[in-house]
Amino acid sequence: MESTLQQIHSIMNHQNAVLVYSGEFNQDTVKSMLTYAEGKLTATGVDDLVKKKMFNVMVEMLQNITKHQFTSEQQKIVEPCFVLIENEAEFNVVTGNPILKDKVNIVTEKIDKVNSLNPEELKEYYKQARLNSRISDVGGAGLGFIDMARKSENKLDYGIFAIDSDEYNYFTLKATINKIPAN
Amino acid sequence: MEKLFIAKTDDTPEIDFCPDAKEMKITGRSLPEDVTTFYAPVLDWLDVLEETPGGHYKLIVNLEYFNTASSKLILDILMRLEDIHTGGSNTIEIIWNYDKRDTDMEEAAEEYSELVEVPFTIEGI
Numbered sequence: 001m002e003s004t005l006q007q008i009h010s011i012m013n014h015q016n017a018v019l020v021y022s023g024e025f026n027q028d029t030v031k032s033m034l035t036y037a038e039g040k041l042t043a044t045g046v047d048d049l050v051k052k053k054m055f056n057v058m059v060e061m062l063q064n065i066t067k068h069q070f071t072s073e074q075q076k077i078v079e080p081c082f083v084l085i086e087n088e089a090e091f092n093v094v095t096g097n098p099i100l101k102d103k104v105n106i107v108t109e110k111i112d113k114v115n116s117l118n119p120e121e122l123k124e125y126y127k128q129a130r131l132n133s134r135i136s137d138v139g140g141a142g143l144g145f146i147d148m149a150r151k152s153e154n155k156l157d158y159g160i161f162a163i164d165s166d167e168y169n170y171f172t173l174k175a176t177i178n179k180i181p182a183n
Numbered sequence: 184m185e186k187l188f189i190a191k192t193d194d195t196p197e198i199d200f201c202p203d204a205k206e207m208k209i210t211g212r213s214l215p216e217d218v219t220t221f222y223a224p225v226l227d228w229l230d231v232l233e234e235t236p237g238g239h240y241k242l243i244v245n246l247e248y249f250n251t252a253s254s255k256l257i258l259d260i261l262m263r264l265e266d267i268h269t270g271g272s273n274t275i276e277i278i279w280n281y282d283k284r285d286t287d288m289e290e291a292a293e294e295y296s297e298l299v300e301v302p303f304t305i306e307g308i
Contacts, residue, residue: 027216031193049284052248056287059214059250066216127294133255139217143251151287 213253283307
């Protein structure tokens, strides 16, 4: 059986990956990745609107890592990563980062909730959540997963992996954006 | 009232609030690392506007992209403008321009227009 580390590495070594980054995440590295990803997407000749959806989803996913990553030594067991994959009919945006075991349920419940809603329900949920939201200490509005689900027009995929740590698991998130949008 | 101008960067929009023209323009992309700090001068300016009665002001939004944290701050700005408009110190109108192919942005503008009671024009360009 594949070890967890092999599974995480196999995501990063995906044969259709067009962009792979692993290491420190901050606003400057995020901006560089976005610029590079936009260049890659332009080169694929994909529609501007799909590119814009991709940009939306990438910003939320990347800023989630910069806002919620941990600065302790623990997280260096497996570094955060970002992978952009181009398949025949769709793009995948994949991120991975260590997550406190205590936080796993909070995060997966949020994603399960948005995955259970249809587009109309998601729209309503977003409106209500934004009205009730307060900007957190790390600068988030708590709307990222809802927005990713709305803009990608697909369910979000996630995985929780055990790593060599008492406190942390490794969390992967995958969004799918169709090359030809649904509407 | 003083003019408020913040030049645009890779991750923050241009802010151009001009009391002479009575126009408040927000233009570009908004994905700052710290939205609260970035938009604080904008909300401060609106506090001064509220205390400076008698004008008709236009908010002109030309945003090509904003992240979810900015989306919350934009709602705060619009609600502040609604307070000023309904409170009667100044009248406000909002003009939201978007790339007419960008249906996600059109929908975002419509959602805002449903939330605030201020004259609101949404125009695809």
